[in-house]
Amino acid sequence: MSMDAPASLNFFKGHPSFRLLPNKEIIEATTELLTPDKRKFDSDTENRHPLTYGSDQGALWVRDTICSFLNDNVFKLSNDSNVRSTSECLNLNSGASYGILSLLLQTTLAQTGYTKQAFIISPTYFLINNCFIDAGFSGKLTAIDEIGYDTIDFNTLEKKIQECEDQANNDESTECIDNPESDKKKKVYKYVIYTVPTYSNPSGHTYSEETRLRLIKLARKYDMLIIADDVYDILNYDEDISNDKDLLPTPPKRFVHLDRQTWSPTIDDPFGNTVSNATFSKLIAPGLRFGYHETVTPSLAFQLSEGGANISGGTPSQLNSMIVGTMLKNGSATKILRNLIATYKERGEVLYNSVKKCLPQRTDCDVIHGGYFIWVTLPDGYNMEEVQRRLNAKHEVILANGSNFEVIGDPKGWGRRSARLSISFMEKNEIKEGIRLFGSVCQEYATELGLPF
Template sequence: MSHPSIFHILILPVIQALLICLGLGLAIFVLIVLLLVLPHEYFIYQPRAMAALKSTETQINLLKGQPSPYLLPADLLKNAAAKVLDDRDIYRKALVYGPDPGYEPLRNSIAKWLTAFYQRHLPSDGTDARRICITGGASQNLGCMLNVYTDPWYTRTIWIVAPAYFLAFRIFEDAGFGGRMRAVPEDSEGVDIDFLREEIQKSEEEARKEGRDTPMYKPGRQRAKCYKHVIYCVPSFANPSSRTMSLDRRRDLVKLAREVDALVVADDVYDFLQWPAEAEEVERIEGRIWAEEMIEKKVKPFMDGVLGMKATAHLPRLVDVDRELEGGTEREGADGFGNACSNGSFSKIAGPGIRVGWVEGSERFAYGVSQTGTTCSGGAPSQLTSTYVHELVNGGKLQEFIQHTLRPAYAKRYKLLMKAIEEHLLPLGFSLPQTDRKIIGGYFTWLSLPEGLKADILATRAKADANVIIAPGSMFEVPGDDGLKFETSIRLCWAYEDEEKLEEGVKRIGEVARVMLDEAEKGEFVVVEKERDNAAEFK
């Protein structure tokens, strides 16, 4: 039997020890590299998140900005479709190419419906079908209007009131304005006019230096014009900020648009979803007020059964301001196209799958939209479903549905969400905009986070740890413009989820936020400064 050699006794153990040390050193080196490269928050909560997902029963989605699937007028649409398809005179028109401006009966019924709703803000003759063009919804129409009324060379800039509806960005990019979108901040009354005026002046100076004084791609068209600027906003119950632009600010915006040859595109998709902030019985109170107003004005309701339902808006649209202010669109020196349009849609009140909307502007403007190439080739958008929608609007069924179903339901959901926010979030340092509003509406609530929280991390943590989905403010930043950030704000939607999930969702957000604030106090994750509310700081 051989004896162990000196190699086995002395050298081999040393080599093994060196290899072990080398392996440990390499592992430590890799760990240090990962700590430096990967986001800091990854190491804070990822292991805990996996366990949290297993323990949370139901996902709650407060990001999705869609109508509740339980608040869609399926029966009304079924009856309307049956009526259309049983009537040969109607379906023969519905199943062929529609006229360029859209299904005429629907244009007429929309005109009467809008006249009743905006009655106090319109001239005595209201609006009429010549000012209206039927569209395939607000998004499709935004693309059509850009095709008709802008030139990628001549149109200087797309000005977007921010925080902004993020899915509109791609529409502007597809129209040739990638890299030429600019964010315009809001203040307590809406769009910051002073900021916008100053930045437009800079844009004009650049255009003059570059010689962009005539359209390059769309010259010499009689049916339309090219505006120098486009201003995009949601004036009432904005998505996402929930702010409403004041009347004075609406007038100032129209005046500025006239000065600089801008088209103000107003998404007025939430106007019909509004109610008094303090009303306990929204349906009863609104019905009484509206009935009294109509009787006092001696206005005959345009549709059967509508008396007793409030159908008046609290503010005029920008297109109404443009129509009436200082001579309107036909004032001396004006070209007749106007400087504001109202982009309307049935998506929020009758269902987005219908794909029917309308645009209102001056007669000349509406005609220009109707002459977009896709319409002239394919006929009016959504011709068949337009006939269904006409049956709802003209018969008063849609307004009845809005009044008796949608407004009370959304008002209740809003109050449930706000109660939960007051209980679970405000004590942590969250804050709300425009807390003194007398009229509430739309789908959304915008919240500023307490010091020490970052929205992207909160959204990630809320989903991972509590199975609740929220929209971080960064989603609503205008791409290519780093001057306006919303990394300490979030948007919550009260429309989509069921009532019982709203309070639970906010409660979960509060629990996650409380943990994050504790971590921030201990220095365990990134602390960011809260963005400043003063719009002047963004210049």
């Protein structure tokens, strides 16, 4: 079922309620940016006028501003920390979805067999499969299960990698994507793994630092790129920030931080093994279509910026990147974020309490610690797909059934009993009513089949 199907109550949509979209702040930032006849950076080749073609890697002042925001406001890293973000390790882009496809096109080569396999943590973001298939990975996608709330199935992952290694053909090359007129050869990885490591979409889980470090070690061993969709991690609802109007919660260190922290210039790949694929869609507004890649060293960020489209047209979100940069500088982005966090935290509490009150007693679901989503699993005997069908037909309520979150070609059967519920789109009273109706359908189903409720 589509998230845009007609419905009175929609738990599928993963974007902010319209009332939360910051119209006024975006107008003010755009006015601040474009009102002057000239800006000091207009003729600077690393920045350029906001309405002209941008530099390949994106405006330097915007990259610097994002780094300051991440280092000082979000992760609160000391000035001498070796994991601090730097502008030369950032490549600006048009949001996480385009960022993923750009990454796959610029760092993998599935069509020739050079990149042997893609691994996707399952359950996964429901639209990510298309990006991998566009990049040539049809038939080369392997699902790796989450285990518990903070780790993944490493045994299966390493077993599958080893199977690929045993079948490896050492004659593959990257010539088909190298420019014959350039002496630079692209860094292409032999494996790639996709994950949403903090407040995952769809499960809501967050991987421990031990899990992250173990995966980095494995990636270095097998020449694997870890793509981390870092799109929800600042939306943390466990940390109390109410007493300081300028404070933002502190997320766990990202994969790129830990890779940089443990990276050795004499031993490890000069391009690193992790990319933070981040966006401001979840933090300000999806329609801005602006995000960034962060890499361990400048080498990979530069390669990503030198793709054919960037060479032709410059950074893809020149104007919007500067609007966001202005909002980071004038403080409005922090105010917007704090409002989103407070709103979503309240909605998350309402959703969890409603699930516990209205759904079958042995329904499995965790408190929502951050991000947009909660993952619910009905007890044995229930059929989530049938419950969902009845809920929509009778009450016009849409759920995101677990079958949406499979890895194509390697299904795990998530649709039988599980569903993802979103807190971002509906108000608290709508969430309460939607879960009440969900529970009533479950109760009717249980009565029909003689199941405990």
